[in-house]
Amino acid sequence: MSLRFHNTLTQQTQEFQPLEGNLVRMYTCGPTVYDYAHIGNFRTFVFYDILRRWLRLSGYKLDHVMNITDVDDKIIRNATKLGQSLKEYTDTYTKAFLDDCATLRLERPERLARATEHIPQMAAAIKQLEDDGFTYRSDGSIYFRIAKFPEYGKLSHNDFSGIVAGARVDVDEYDKNDARDFALWKAPKPGEFNWDTEIGVGRPGWHIECSVMAVQYLGATLDLHAGGVDLVFPHHENEIAQSEALTGKQFARYWVHSEFLLVDGQKMSKSLGNFYTLRDLFAKGFTPESLRYLLASVPYRKGLNFTFDGLTSSKTAIERLRTFKHRIDSAKLAPGTNDTVAGQAAAAIHQFREAMDDDLNTAEALGAVFEFLREANTSLDAGGFLEGNRAGAQELMNRFEAVFEVLVPAEQAGALPPEEIETLIAARTAAKKGRDFAKADAIRNELLEKGVILEDTKEGVRWKRK
RNA sequence: GGCGCGGUAGCCAAGUGGUAAGGCAAGGGUCUGCAAAACCCUUAUUCGUGGGUUCGAUUCCCACCCGCGCCUCCA
Structure with a gap:
């Protein structure tokens, strides 16, 4: 069967088919660079990586944009506290993020887009939304009027028709007409970072950057849009409203969302002391490969409970895979081909692909690899694994590595030469x-x-x- | 309360209308100078609970319980 994804929009697992040939236009929500990203964030970023890799291995060409949100309340607050410029502050964490991604062997999207580098485009988009009557101004801010977008709620499957217009709810320190309306543009505050644009002085709301950058680089309709489940509402719902109000076209055809990571069964939080960045784990002696494997091994739509035991067992599993890879690469084998072994390799390769095609079922894909690993080891021990079987086994391991990429150990500082x-x-x-x-x-x-x-x-x- | 995801062995986890993949851990064995690695054997008569449909359900339906997420710019 062909590649299928669970589409949040339709709540069904659907065959994936890009709009144009084998080109996939995709957008993923990236980090807000106000601090070091934590392992929960990387659960999602590893998911993006697996998604990218499998699309490429399925023969698609990617045009993937990911945003870097480098302006928001927390960033402003922290930068101000440190007396730094916005850029100075966010550069630190942007670099840290990209370093962490490289450490986890995450493929770089074709384009990274920073919010602050697209302010004029955002202003222009908001201007157009104003001209088209989708907005209103209140206390110097500009809001999107969801009453003008009847399909609002189609992604999160909420019915907002009962929202009372005119209710004033104090959210986010700004006044809105309707509880669900959201800010496109925020009024300037003295002493904060503001931009002077064609729609006035202020700064952009959170959602508009994704709509504007996605449409600018990928066109009105994306093939794929991904993010964490917590973004379904309101972020992605709002992206849809803005984008479709702007272009009049469907914004994204497939929406895929990764589930949350828990730590010891609980939500990660600094107050619980179960909040980890990559630096924290590496300081405890865990390797990037172990974390990558752990995060990748649980299918993205399933909540992942992070434990140190899990990290340790990932390490052991990787060791076994590495040992096997080494064995099939270096073993001295008798000539000939064992048809049984050849059949097992072919079956494993097939099952691996089927599993990945099925909404990226990495757990089942791993099952196929390990099953063959055991069969092949048995044959190797018994001498029934012949020279002609080497290529098939290597092929399976290559496919495994093309997705999971954990077989080559990371360089460790201070290691014995x-x-x-x-x-x-x-x-x-x-x-x-x-x-x-x-x-x-x-x-x-x-x-x-x-x-x-x-x-x-x-x-x-x-x-x-x- | 609304919307969504999930509850499978000690832990992680796949899966199907026909009787439970895989990984880790644990115990026993083979191999080894000893280890390590590898392999073999053992570990869920049972898949949150109670009903229902069916020849048969973990898998479909209903109800309930529990966990998690979103519903205040959090992946």
Whole structure:
């Protein structure tokens, strides 16, 4: 079967088909750079990465835009407190975010779009919405009047027809006519960061940046729009209202949303002390690959309960995969092809693709890989795995790695150089040959203390980092 | 209260109208100078609870319970 996604808009899992040939125009909601991103954020960003990779591996060409929100209340507050310019402040966290993404091996979208670099375009869009009668001004701010957009609520499947117009609800420190109306443009406040534009002085509301940047770079209708579930309402609902009011066309055809990450069964929060950034985890000795694997291994539409036990078991699982990869790459095999093994490899490759096609079912895809891993190891132990079976096994592992990318260990600072390791291994092998096992074990322990694990295999000594 | 997601072994988790993938952990074994790695065996008569449909339901329907998210710019 072909690629399917669960579309929030239709609440159904639908076959994915881009509007134009094999080009996928996609937009994903990126970070607000007011602090270091936490592992909950990265659950979603890893999901974007898996989504990108699988689309590419399915033969699609991507045009993917992700926003960097570099102006909002928190940013303004924090930057002001530090006496920094907006740019100075957000550059710090933008860089940290991009570094973290690289560490987690997340593919870069074709374009990153910063909100503050699109202020004139946002003003122009708001101007057009004003001209078309979708807005009103109140206390210097400009609001979108949802009463003018009857389809409001179609994404979150809420019925807003009962909202009483004229009710004044004090939300967000601004006055609105209708509880659900939202700010397109916020009135200037003294001492804050403001922009002087064709619609006046002030700063943009949160939602307008995504509508404007998406349409500017990708056109009126996107194939795919992704984000965390918490963005369904109001953010994405508002994006739809603005965008479709502007263009008169459907904004996005497939909406995909990732579920939340919990920590020890609870929402992550600083007050509970269960709030983690990547830096926190690496400081505890966990590797980027372990986190990447853990975040990727639970299908994106399922809540993910993060635990340190989970991280540890991910590490172990990765080790097993690495050992297997090494084995099929380096094993000395007898000539010929074992049809049974060949069939198992083909079945695994098939099942892997089927699972991923089914709304990115990474858990099932992993199941296919591990099942073959066990079958192949059994054959390898028994000598039934032949030279002609190598390519099929490698093909499966390559496909696995193309999606999950955890097999190559990250470079670790201060690690023992490979030359020194090889020297020690040679000394140990010599000691073993002389039946001096005490010395051999001493060398092995010395290496272990320096984070290097030895394995004596039929093909010789293999080492790996702890 | 409204909308949405979910409740499967110690933990993570897939899945189907026909009788429960996979990973981790644990115990036993094979191999090894000892390890490590790898493999084998063992660990859910049962899939939140109660009804219903059916020859048969974990899978479909109804009700209920529990967890989580959104409904105040939080991925």
